[in-house]
Amino acid sequence: MNGFKNVYSLVNNFLPEGLLKTLQDEFSDLRFTRRSGGIRNAEKKNSSIAALAKSELVLGLVQKYLAGPPRLVRSILFDKNERSNWLVTWHQDKTVAVSSKFSELGWGPWTIKDSVHHVQPPLYVLKKMISIRIHLDGAGVGNGCLKLLPGSHQHGIFQQDEINKYVKEHDPIACEVTSGSALIMYPLILHASDKALRPKRRRVIHLEYSCYELPSGVTWA
Numbered sequence: 001m002n003g004f005k006n007v008y009s010l011v012n013n014f015l016p017e018g019l020l021k022t023l024q025d026e027f028s029d030l031r032f033t034r035r036s037g038g039i040r041n042a043e044k045k046n047s048s049i050a051a052l053a054k055s056e057l058v059l060g061l062v063q064k065y066l067a068g069p070p071r072l073v074r075s076i077l078f079d080k081n082e083r084s085n086w087l088v089t090w091h092q093d094k095t096v097a098v099s100s101k102f103s104e105l106g107w108g109p110w111t112i113k114d115s116v117h118h119v120q121p122p123l124y125v126l127k128k129m130i131s132i133r134i135h136l137d138g139a140g141v142g143n144g145c146l147k148l149l150p151g152s153h154q155h156g157i158f159q160q161d162e163i164n165k166y167v168k169e170h171d172p173i174a175c176e177v178t179s180g181s182a183l184i185m186y187p188l189i190l191h192a193s194d195k196a197l198r199p200k201r202r203r204v205i206h207l208e209y210s211c212y213e214l215p216s217g218v219t220w221a
Helices: 019-026 047-053 056-063 160-169
Strands: 010-011 038-040 071-080 088-091 096-098 110-113 116-119 129-135 144-146 181-184 189-192 202-210
Touching: 019 047, 047 056, 047 071, 047 202, 056 110, 056 202, 071 096, 088 160, 181 189
Parallel strands: none
Antiparallel strands: 010 181, 038 071, 071 202, 088 189, 096 116, 110 116, 129 181, 129 202, 144 189
């Protein structure tokens, strides 16, 4: 298992040129509601994303950062553009989707999103997760690329006042990337993105994986 202590890992030209072009064409005419910039549970709604999520290309990369077999936890297709230009405040990704609700110490609170059970698991579960963001377009400061706070994932789960304090005391990194690249990060690292100053498409397939074994009869949703 490989890792990175403070920031993230970036693989340029991760998607083969033909696959990149296919995905760009397929998602050329996305339509979201006014307040939404993405599609949750994307692998259930799109066969191309489902195939990508379980491909040897993606799983082979993800496996380098996990101690066991990777299982898909969550998938979202983002599209920041002129019609849908939004910001995301500083946060950690600490909610997962599962097939059914169960009672186990440290799991909660529970919610329903898009007809699926979502829950915050304990810290030891979140530490067994990795995110991969596959970029169909280049992303820079001008079109609202991801920002990260180095090392923040090493401090566990933040409360909102702790996030505010950490943000004031540390300098962020802007993750500027090219189309076809893959950015790998820990879900617990504090991250955010600004509204695009010069709106240009920023389509991202966001996939989260875990090697944690759920209770019997429960699967990652």
